[in-house]
Amino acid sequence: MNVSMNLDFYGYQNLIFGFNVVNNGHSVQFNYIGDERSAPILTGSALNHENYSLAQFHFHWAQDRGYGSEHTVNDKSYSMEMHLVHFNRYRYSTLKDALDSGKGVVVLGVFFQIERKNNDLLNEVTRMVHVVQDRHSNFTANPEQPLVVDHLLPNAFNRKKFYRYSGSLTTPPCTEGVTWIVMAHPNNIGYEQIEQFRKVRNYHKKELIGSNYRNTQSVRDRLVEASFNAQRDSTASTKLSGMLVTLSLVSLLFANRNH
Numbered sequence: 001m002n003v004s005m006n007l008d009f010y011g012y013q014n015l016i017f018g019f020n021v022v023n024n025g026h027s028v029q030f031n032y033i034g035d036e037r038s039a040p041i042l043t044g045s046a047l048n049h050e051n052y053s054l055a056q057f058h059f060h061w062a063q064d065r066g067y068g069s070e071h072t073v074n075d076k077s078y079s080m081e082m083h084l085v086h087f088n089r090y091r092y093s094t095l096k097d098a099l100d101s102g103k104g105v106v107v108l109g110v111f112f113q114i115e116r117k118n119n120d121l122l123n124e125v126t127r128m129v130h131v132v133q134d135r136h137s138n139f140t141a142n143p144e145q146p147l148v149v150d151h152l153l154p155n156a157f158n159r160k161k162f163y164r165y166s167g168s169l170t171t172p173p174c175t176e177g178v179t180w181i182v183m184a185h186p187n188n189i190g191y192e193q194i195e196q197f198r199k200v201r202n203y204h205k206k207e208l209i210g211s212n213y214r215n216t217q218s219v220r221d222r223l224v225e226a227s228f229n230a231q232r233d234s235t236a237s238t239k240l241s242g243m244l245v246t247l248s249l250v251s252l253l254f255a256n257r258n259h
Contacts, residue, residue, distance in 0.1 A: 009042060013148060015146035032055055057083060058082070059081070063198055119190055130196045163227075164181055166223075
């Protein structure tokens with residue numbers, strides 16, 4: 001447990017038109033193409049107060065409602081997980097430069113759980129997913145309405161609870177040296193909304209992408225820290241039992257799905 005860890009979100013609440021949306025054949029990716037000075041910033045003591053700019057976000061899901069997330073906690077999976085990829089723009093000119101350096105990249109993971117009622121805050125995102133889902137080519141579209149990245153996250157209180165560890169990207173080239181922040185509480189998504197993701201087609205094979213995740217892999221001896229006391233917190237919907245009793249126990253309880 002490291003209760004001194006915190007995250008600060010700057011510009012996440014702003015209306016942003018600077019995204020394009022790509023069906024890249026294995027996910028739907030929202031690329032930030034706006035003014036770099038206006039990019040949402042992730043910082044805080046959990047990141048040594050360094051500023052990390054949002055570069056893109058994408059999603060992982062499955063056809064089965066019980067699976068789809070790239071991480072599990074206590075063997076629990078969620079129906080979808082979003083990855084918001086950030087890099088240290090003050091040290092590196094591009095995301096590729098940061099990845100090549102083996103440092104300077106932070107990925108924020110957010111779970112989604114299915115609810116009967118749609119989450120109105122996700123309407124524009126799911127609308128854009130619908131636009132690109134039937135394209136049989138690498139297709140780019142621009143949102144007609146601004147996106148508010150903050151709407152994609154758990155509420156302000158719940159986002160105080162998160163896990164942190166050093167790992168790798170979960171998609172090729174699986175670059176090491178990535179700092180992972182995984183929210184302990186999920187966001188909600190409606191049945192109708194997640195179906196928009198499940199209908200996305202792989203433009204190479206012209207068939208449904210289906211499930212774009214893999215089975216969990218152990219994080220081995222990596223240290224996983226929580227920003228809260230996971231043993232005592234009964235309100236956390238995702239928690240690590242026996243947090244930091246031993247490092248080996250932690251590595252067994254928290255697993256990362258590596259591609």
